[in-house]
Amino acid sequence: MDEIATKCADLRLTEKEGSEVDLLAPVMETTRVLVGKFYTKRRVSLDLVARVLKSLWRTEKNFKVCDMGENKILFQFEDEEDLDRVLLLNPWSFDKYLVILHKLDVGEVVNKVQFREASFWVQIHGLPTMSQTKDVGVCVGSILGKVEKVDMDKKGFSLGGYLRIRVKMDITQPLSRGRIVRIGDALPRWVEFKYERLPIFRYCCGKVDHNERDCVQWIWSKATIKAEDKQFGAWLRASPDHL
Structure with a gap:
């Protein structure tokens, strides 16, 4: 609530804007999603990342990739064991630059992840x-x-x-x-x-x-x-x- 109050401090909300909207809670207890931060100034190519990491990770099942901007990429795994194995074998690098991987929890927002x-x-x-x-x-x-x-x-x-x-x-x-x-x-x-x-x-x-x-x-x-x-x-x- 403190975060909401801070963001809205300088705003005058209309009656509709100030009313709460109840959303359904996620039904899943865990996610099979990793978010990766690529520590290079060059813009990474999504296709190249997917091709290179598929050959490096050698997962049993497939995973999907999604560009989140600012050299952050989401990896959605079909298999939990593949995700755990990738995390276990950290650290990874791409084009010799560090890649930090973070397992996304339910309710977590990508742009709040610190990658520290x-x-x-x-x-x-x-x-x-x-x-x-x-x-x-x-x-x-x-x-x-x-x-x-x-x-x-x-x-x-x-x-x-x-x-x-x-x-x-x-x-x-x-x-x-x-x-x-x-x-x-x-x-x-x-x-x-x-x-x-x-x-x-x-x-x-x-x-x-x-x-x-x-x-x-x-x-x-x-x-x-x-x-x-x-x-x-x-x-x-x-x-x-x-x-």
Whole structure:
């Protein structure tokens, strides 16, 4: 009601306009609709998106696409499992630019979706092998965002060269390159973060929601930023072990 009052504050409604209209509530409990935001300044082609993503997603059944403007596209799935699989395999990219997918809830409006968060698999390098546990993954990952999963064996360890976690992060913030951690009474140590399937991002500011020519730092520098000033280098990308 507060939102309605704000919108109508400067309006003088007629008697007809001010009367409420009762609408039938949606009969469905869930939707099979994803809305995607394509983080590129180029206008995406609906036909090209449908063709490319059908080959990438490899869904069992079909899905329809609808252009919502501002590089937002609706995907209506015939099968719930196809939708869940697409979300599980996030993040996706199109023409190397990030695509954020959001499952539309009943009653939700597309233009109210913020598209601020995306899930990434993050590799934590530099931890002692026996410290590569679920608790450590959750503790370190909570600095980055909401930890959705820690990849490990049945015994609760990850005995490889790094600890792998899935985190939902705020993409309006720079990617974190690592953290200084202290394990027990040992001396502090630096652990590095590497991101799997990382799309195009800015080496100057470390953000994935725009490219170089749209970066404020790039514009202010008049395209003269030197290589040594690009603090977020290509080493943020993970090795292709899980790609």
